[in-house]
Amino acid sequence: MAVEHIPVLLSAVLDALGDIQGKTIVDCTFGAGGYSRAFLTRGANVIAFDRDPNALRYVDEIKAQWGDKFRFVPAPFSKISDLEQTVDAIVFDLGISSMQIDTPERGFSFRADAPLDMRMEQSGDSAYDLIKNTDVSKLAEILRNYGDVKKANILARAIKDNLPTTTFELRDLIHIPRDVAPVFQALRIAVNDEMGELERALAVVPDLLNKGGRCICVTFHSLEDRIVKNQFRKWTTAPGDPRLPQVQVADFELIKTALPDDKELENNPRARSAHMRGVIKSC
16 A cells, blocks of 8 residues: 655654664554554554544554554544553654645645535534634634734634635635635644644653653644643753752653754655654653
8 A cells, every 4th residue: 555645754753762672652643654664664562543534544554564563543642641551652743644635625725625624533523614603703813823824803804704615715715825824724723623632642641651761743833843842841841949959850851853854855845844852751
């Protein structure tokens, strides 16, 4: 089966994980299985999560090759809280996947005309439902907070008044071209509660990791990167009063961050905004 998605910053992620032979890794964003395959090839056991039913098309192939070394959980990655075991690494490849963007009928992209959907889980309220059921002030807040849209109030009013049902109808309401992508991003984040999912998942990471375990996050925009950076800063800051004489030890240590190099950008232009951060649990 052909792999449609090119894993971003895979080499950097593997370097950050180190020797994973015999270790258990949680791949929180399975997608087309690029990360999971790489982890399994290097001798790890993998527990993979994905909320998108389309990810299931890749699961049987990997199970057939790797057997019990691979386990798939069809759920949002915040459900790592339900794991009944500790693990050696937890990896997040955040944002939207290529296979979601490249399926026009999913409504994620403004480059193809399709129903205004944007649901990763393919259930619950769509982007159209969100617009219909949200008042102007709340919609403006979504556009401002998740897309940094400058004239959010004006645009929210136009969207509410016209109630677009397709991606092209929404695109054509946005008269400033540079605002098109941010508006689509903002609605997608809201529809899928992406920031809430990330915050809930990161909250349980310390309890799930073994000593020496690693949490690796690949982010694609400033909102999710800020959440990751702030959480990592809290974990790597020593507790207690710095005026006290005893030495305080932080729970985690930072791993060197990574950005895509020129070769990766040439092979995969969608990696241009990727940023990898990581931490190691020290106690």
